[in-house]
Amino acid sequence: MKDQQVKLEMASRRRFLKGISAALGGLVVGAWLPPMAPKSAAAEAVAQGKASLGDSLADGFGAFVRVGHDGRVALISPKAEMGQGIQTGIAMMVAEELEVGLDQIDIQEAPPNAELYTDALLQFQATGGSTSTRYTWEPLRRAGATARMLLVRAAASVWETDSNLCHARDGKVFGPTGQKISYGELVDLAATYALPDDVILKRPEDFHLIGTPATRLDTPTKVNGQAKFTIDLDMPGMLITSARACPVYGGKVRQVDDKAARRVPGVRDIVILEDVVAVTATNTWACFQGLKALNIEWDYGANSKIDSAVVDQKLQDAIQRDGVIATEKGAIDASLQAASSKFEAVYEQPFLSRSPLEPMSCVVHVRDDGCDLWVGTQVPGFAQQTAAAVTGLKPEQVKVHNQWIGGAFGRRLDFDFITQAVRIASKVSYPVKLTWSREEDMTHDLYRPQYADRMTAAVNGEGFPVGWQHRIAGGSIFARYVGSLPASGVDPDAVEVAVDPIYKLDSLKVHFIREEPEVVPVSWWRGVGVLRSTFAIECFVDELAHNAGKDPLSYRKTLLAHKPRVLTALDLLASKVAWDSPVPRGRGRGLAVGEVFGSIVVTMVELSAIGEKGVRIERLVTVVDCGLVTNPTSVKAQMEGGTLFGLSAALFNEIDIKGGQVQQENFHAYRQLRISEAPPVEVHIVPSAEAPGGVGEAGTALIGPALLNAVNATFGDRVRRLPLVRSGYFIA
Amino acid sequence: MLTLNVNGTTHQVDVPGDMPLLWVIRDILKLTGTKFGCGIAQCGACTVHMDGKPVRSCVLPVQSVAGQEITTIEGISEKPLARKVQRAWLDHEVAQCGYCQSGQIMSALALLNDQTSINDHAIDLAMAGNLCRCATYTRIREAIKDVSESVGVWQP
Incomplete structure (x- = not known):
């Protein structure tokens, strides 16, 4: 069994690389998806009948939808539920087309299967990037509609009538002379038919479920303690394990004295790996006590010389360089030469932890003939591959049982903790449940990179930008996640939005300057490149408006005349907050606008000044146009939560490094917004028939710049570095 | 052996007295509705009632709650x-x-x-x-x- 960090199989890496490039480099960036999302492997499988309807009489129908003899509908969800409500959204799509009630649907987690469950936008099987509704919109409705057509045809055959004279409703087919028959009775016959190639989806005006505020399917057990997350699972013979990895990333175990740990009641085994020491025990407390009792001597390695100041300096140096050109339109150099004035500003954003409330957890049973993983993961295929690589088993010998996730925000797109759990489980004969302490979780996260953006605009006589140069410096998540950068040398995630800003510019030049922090691994957060670019651009445009002495909303509208949907959203915001009315003394308003994850969002923050540095959030309003809405309750909830998630980070959060070690170990040092500090979020949804957009990360993207723009409006102080508390402000 | 009253049921548990109530509830009594989030009473995910008052079970040594009425999320639905x-x-x-x-x-x-x-x-x-x-x-x-x-x- 291999005991080193797992490398993904090259074939899948190439596939993944290609896919990500397509998704982030071309398909999603600045381009609206067509009304029907492009076909994925899964959509094609459904359409061609390779593995979908009719594949198994025992199971009933399909890859996504299986109708049982009792009429219950099993929906095999290609998307993990981590609080975003996606499994209810998908169920609504299927129920709408299949003509069943939501209460007839039972949701199952999709197993790893790249052919069936690849997300066409991400090009791998994953839940992330705010793609879930955008991707599932077509194939999942199609799966429901296909099943309905076959069931109607079966009923028509039983009644010896024309299927055009029959219709489906509430899990039954109704015939022309009042006959009715339930789906369950039709399953066996329907499953013998070839799949239709003329599946017609409903017109939006015929929807009776999509667009209504449906109740989430997963919440009843989340209010009575019955919902099970990974950390709650129990298996026969299972022991708990917890681990301590080297406090410095890249460091190794030199030697371990485990005598005291072995004396802790309940401790069973001490597992020593190259960079990690784990304890197994009969309960979690004994594990934690055992870990504390270990006397570990580490070889910290080269990273132990790195502090935050080193990372800061490297980024400051980097933004003076040109790096790789990500895009160049028009002649920015000439524009800057000829401009009546120039303006330059640098925006900085810190390392951030994801810190979902459920600490990293994974249940594993490794046997000679196979391995079972019970784990909430955003990437079931990678979970399977890493377990196979660690154990030497074939991927098909690894079963992944996906679980509800107690918050992710990108954390469970990484599978480092799964790899670790399998490494530990491979050394013992019993199933283990890995549970990290909060301290382990926070100090061994992978972090949203620290970034610096340097923006230089050529400004015309009216104070509007003719064009700008945008230098982006930071580590590359893409390269870390996939293994290398694309041939262009540009991280397609890092430059998203920056290479296609919403504003009309005659010239644009975007540089990506890769500057790896080395000291910590970098990874996804709740939106990464989109957030980073949006932060810099929206602060910068606000500054340009201020310099021109113009109202920041009307200034933006002048630059957005070519974006009617954005203008509509801006106008709605203006009317909701009475933008044209003056704010009371001591108050200020800031706004930010963006096209993010396929949605348009405008966010406004109104602050009042309490003394010199006291900030009180008086009002927080966000307008979203996310196209056609599946579940308005979920859209609103995601906008509320996403906005406050971003606010929490923008106000308070920063990961510091000292001696190579992450300094924030728990929530006392990595402060989160509390209910007493959280303003109500007013969400307004623009009615729209456009293709669905994503909302999981959309609110998070706009709040940071809106906040700092409001700080400037209120205090006359242009803060250009997050978090706000770093500049001496506090929540009053 | 400690005697615990959880959700109206008396349990005898053989655990060290300094084990936090949270882990007794979750790992010994197998009531997993009460969650672990931080271990230092910063997040409140482990909140249970002790004689009706909210307490953070992750920092409460089990020996200190013997004889008190503990209620977890699993024990409230009758009220x-x-x-x-x-x-x-x-x-x-x-x-x-x-x-x-x-x-x-x-x-x-x-x-x-x-x-x-x-x-x-x-x-x-x-x-x-x-x-x-x-x-x-x-x-x-x-x-x-x-x-x-x-x-x-x-x-x-």
Whole structure:
């Protein structure tokens, strides 16, 4: 069994690389998806009948939808539920087309299967990037509609009538002379038919479920303690394990004295790996006590010389360089030469932890003939591959049982903790449940990179930008996640939005300057490149408006005349907050606008000044146009939560490094917004028939710049570095 | 052996006296509705009731609670007020990932059990110890307000 960090199989890496490039480099960036999302492997499988309807009489129908003899509908969800409500959204799509009630649907987690469950936008099987509704919109409705057509045809055959004279409703087919028959009775016959190639989806005006505020399917057990997350699972013979990895990333175990740990009641085994020491025990407390009792001597390695100041300096140096050109339109150099004035500003954003409330957890049973993983993961295929690589088993010998996730925000797109759990489980004969302490979780996260953006605009006589140069410096998540950068040398995630800003510019030049922090691994957060670019651009445009002495909303509208949907959203915001009315003394308003994850969002923050540095959030309003809405309750909830998630980070959060070690170990040092500090979020949804957009990360993207723009409006102080508390402000 | 009273049932548990109540509840009694979030009473996910008062079970040595009545999220559903709270949580679609919500509900229920007058400030005081990374705070407030109004204790 291999005991080193797992490398993904090259074939899948190439596939993944290609896919990500397509998704982030071309398909999603600045381009609206067509009304029907492009076909994925899964959509094609459904359409061609390779593995979908009719594949198994025992199971009933399909890859996504299986109708049982009792009429219950099993929906095999290609998307993990981590609080975003996606499994209810998908169920609504299927129920709408299949003509069943939501209460007839039972949701199952999709197993790893790249052919069936690849997300066409991400090009791998994953839940992330705010793609879930955008991707599932077509194939999942199609799966429901296909099943309905076959069931109607079966009923028509039983009644010896024309299927055009029959219709489906509430899990039954109704015939022309009042006959009715339930789906369950039709399953066996329907499953013998070839799949239709003329599946017609409903017109939006015929929807009776999509667009209504449906109740989430997963919440009843989340209010009575019955919902099970990974950390709650129990298996026969299972022991708990917890681990301590080297406090410095890249460091190794030199030697371990485990005598005291072995004396802790309940401790069973001490597992020593190259960079990690784990304890197994009969309960979690004994594990934690055992870990504390270990006397570990580490070889910290080269990273132990790195502090935050080193990372800061490297980024400051980097933004003076040109790096790789990500895009160049028009002649920015000439524009800057000829401009009546120039303006330059640098925006900085810190390392951030994801810190979902459920600490990293994974249940594993490794046997000679196979391995079972019970784990909430955003990437079931990678979970399977890493377990196979660690154990030497074939991927098909690894079963992944996906679980509800107690918050992710990108954390469970990484599978480092799964790899670790399998490494530990491979050394013992019993199933283990890995549970990290909060301290382990926070100090061994992978972090949203620290970034610096340097923006230089050529400004015309009216104070509007003719064009700008945008230098982006930071580590590359893409390269870390996939293994290398694309041939262009540009991280397609890092430059998203920056290479296609919403504003009309005659010239644009975007540089990506890769500057790896080395000291910590970098990874996804709740939106990464989109957030980073949006932060810099929206602060910068606000500054340009201020310099021109113009109202920041009307200034933006002048630059957005070519974006009617954005203008509509801006106008709605203006009317909701009475933008044209003056704010009371001591108050200020800031706004930010963006096209993010396929949605348009405008966010406004109104602050009042309490003394010199006291900030009180008086009002927080966000307008979203996310196209056609599946579940308005979920859209609103995601906008509320996403906005406050971003606010929490923008106000308070920063990961510091000292001696190579992450300094924030728990929530006392990595402060989160509390209910007493959280303003109500007013969400307004623009009615729209456009293709669905994503909302999981959309609110998070706009709040940071809106906040700092409001700080400037209120205090006359242009803060250009997050978090706000770093500049001496506090929540009053 | 320690004697514990959890959700009206007496249990004999053979654990070290310094084991936090949280781990006895979760790992020994197998009641996993009470969650582990931080281990230092910063997040409130582990909130249970001790004689009706909300406590953070992750920092409470089990030996200190012997003889007290402990109630976990699994033990509240028979109580009419608790059912109102759970109903309000569903009506307001509070939960997102749901991981913190057991603790949120236990804190909210303790507030509603205890106070004859509830306003926004009382909600802040009672609920500020419960973190929600999904930031469902707006809806938590609405749900508590809703129950407060229905039992006649909302006094803004």
